[in-house]
Amino acid sequence: MNATDDPSSAQLQAKVDAARSRGCSVCNADTCGHEILFSIAMGLGHQPQCVSCLARGMGRPRRQLRDHLRDHFRHRDCYGEVWRRENEREGFAGDSLPQCLWSAAEMSHGVDPHCASETITEPSDELAVIGQVADVWDAGEMACGDLVLALRTRMNALPPGARLKLTARDQGAVEDIPAWSRMTGHALLAQRHPHYWIQRKE
Ligand SMILES: [Zn+2]
Ligand SMILES: [Zn+2]
Numbered sequence: 001m002n003a004t005d006d007p008s009s010a011q012l013q014a015k016v017d018a019a020r021s022r023g024c025s026v027c028n029a030d031t032c033g034h035e036i037l038f039s040i041a042m043g044l045g046h047q048p049q050c051v052s053c054l055a056r057g058m059g060r061p062r063r064q065l066r067d068h069l070r071d072h073f074r075h076r077d078c079y080g081e082v083w084r085r086e087n088e089r090e091g092f093a094g095d096s097l098p099q100c101l102w103s104a105a106e107m108s109h110g111v112d113p114h115c116a117s118e119t120i121t122e123p124s125d126e127l128a129v130i131g132q133v134a135d136v137w138d139a140g141e142m143a144c145g146d147l148v149l150a151l152r153t154r155m156n157a158l159p160p161g162a163r164l165k166l167t168a169r170d171q172g173a174v175e176d177i178p179a180w181s182r183m184t185g186h187a188l189l190a191q192r193h194p195h196y197w198i199q200r201k202e
Helices: 007-019 033-041 051-058 062-074 077-089 104-109 144-156 173-184
Strands: 135-138 163-167 187-192 195-199
Touching (some): 007 077, 007 144, 033 062, 051 062, 135 144, 144 163, 173 195
Antiparallel strands (some): 187 195
């Protein structure tokens, strides 16, 4: 599909463009389009951050967060399309790892294998284990950056360990919700699209 035909990637591009000149909302460093796109995927499109501040805020190593987000974008047309356009804008080949965020040494050695030391809670098929939910939210057709932005606000309003049942009908949620949960550290207890049960991190 051509980017101009895809409303979700056009909306995403508009969000990146709107945040382009703002700089990192934490350290004021310049942020490139890739970093703004990372921020949007983490639910922080309204206050974009450089990748270092983003990683610090999530308590994750910078390279790990960066590589996870890049992997996630490979599975999502809307993000992938904008990623390629930002590559071109910054003068990098469409599908390459852009040198604004990857060093030449990293590229010649390939990207680190990641996740090895990470404990990941795999979603369960057994809904009985979920127990009580503290909040129920139907996000309707919300997609891409809007969904995770609103989800972040919902999760932050919950006490640690509390659970949210989310209904998200956009097909992209199948990829976005597990990736977002993994990167933010919230536990995705179960997933039966369009329903997702997420437990706030302690
Ligand atoms: Zn920063
Ligand atoms: Zn960049």
